[in-house]
Amino acid sequence: MRIFGKARHRPSASWRQATDRAFTLIGDGRYEDAGALLTRAADLEPWLSESWFNLALLHKFRHDWEQARAAGLRAVALLDRDGGAPDWWNVGIAATALQDWPLARRAWQAYGLRTPGDATDASEPLGMDLGSAAVRLSPEGEAEVVWGRRLDPARVEVLSIPLPSSGRRWGEVVLHDGVPHGERTTSAGHSYPVFDEIELWAPSPVPTWVVLLEAATEADRDALEQLAADAGFAAEDWSSSVRLLCRMCSESRMPSDEGEGEHLDPHDHSEPGHPGPLGHRTDGQLWVPERECGVAAPAGLVKGLLDGWVADSPDSRDWRDLEEVC
Numbered sequence: 001m002r003i004f005g006k007a008r009h010r011p012s013a014s015w016r017q018a019t020d021r022a023f024t025l026i027g028d029g030r031y032e033d034a035g036a037l038l039t040r041a042a043d044l045e046p047w048l049s050e051s052w053f054n055l056a057l058l059h060k061f062r063h064d065w066e067q068a069r070a071a072g073l074r075a076v077a078l079l080d081r082d083g084g085a086p087d088w089w090n091v092g093i094a095a096t097a098l099q100d101w102p103l104a105r106r107a108w109q110a111y112g113l114r115t116p117g118d119a120t121d122a123s124e125p126l127g128m129d130l131g132s133a134a135v136r137l138s139p140e141g142e143a144e145v146v147w148g149r150r151l152d153p154a155r156v157e158v159l160s161i162p163l164p165s166s167g168r169r170w171g172e173v174v175l176h177d178g179v180p181h182g183e184r185t186t187s188a189g190h191s192y193p194v195f196d197e198i199e200l201w202a203p204s205p206v207p208t209w210v211v212l213l214e215a216a217t218e219a220d221r222d223a224l225e226q227l228a229a230d231a232g233f234a235a236e237d238w239s240s241s242v243r244l245l246c247r248m249c250s251e252s253r254m255p256s257d258e259g260e261g262e263h264l265d266p267h268d269h270s271e272p273g274h275p276g277p278l279g280h281r282t283d284g285q286l287w288v289p290e291r292e293c294g295v296a297a298p299a300g301l302v303k304g305l306l307d308g309w310v311a312d313s314p315d316s317r318d319w320r321d322l323e324e325v326c
Helices: 013-027 031-044 049-062 065-077 086-097 101-111 218-230 299-311
Strands: 132-137 144-152 155-158 173-176 183-185 191-202 208-215 234-237 253-255 290-296 317-324
Touching: 013 031, 013 049, 031 049, 049 065, 049 086, 065 086, 086 101, 086 173, 086 191, 132 155, 132 173, 208 218, 218 234, 218 290, 218 299, 218 317, 290 299, 299 317
Parallel strands: 132 191, 183 253
Antiparallel strands: 132 144, 144 155, 155 173, 173 191, 183 191, 208 290, 208 317, 234 290
């Protein structure tokens, strides 16, 4: 991500040494020490946009958005090209984190994106129609890739029900980085980028529940998911939607199919025969009636939702062990 010079200028050897050492320290998580070196580099070459771009990156890693915005604006002021520079993207992320919508619009437009509204519009830049994407929650911890809807170039609304280990909920909005780490492909041939979460941007008031279902058929399971969606909330069969992947697999181009039945996904590192978060494959059967399901719904609604689902087909449906987990 470092750019060491342009045709008109060549940074000094001292600048290069300080910058190289700073990024080594960043890789080790030593942000304070890296900050001192990048500040020194900026003092050595204040006319160089990369000096401020690197500082803006560091402040982004630290989630210091005021400083990231300030350094990012100094970087773009020194650019010698009109649009498409990653400096503008970093400014857009910082502006979004701070809800500085006029600057966010200016940044996305300078990068080359179509953004509703003019430069003085103080409302969120909604309506960009960026489609779906996957986002990796807690990328430095127990990372989990979930599906969501892109609100703008730096935010995704989570539409999957995350596992409780992620600390995230359905309906939350997360700020994400600009460079994808991996892709997810569908059976229809569509490809979706996987972005890394930076931080939670807007929490969700809707709790996450885990429940054990007895669903005789896939249609019974689908009926609960549809019932929850019709109520404005969500249910997700974790027994079929969850795969355990190593980091290398997760950050590669991966199919998003569930891999149930006789198909064994070579990228799946879970154990067969264990439905739920510990594995999505079965032992060769096409359907296992016991399903571990995540439900995103208010406390006053969730039991009624499940009871209503059972009442529609009591001979093929049941539930037990409901627990709020996030």
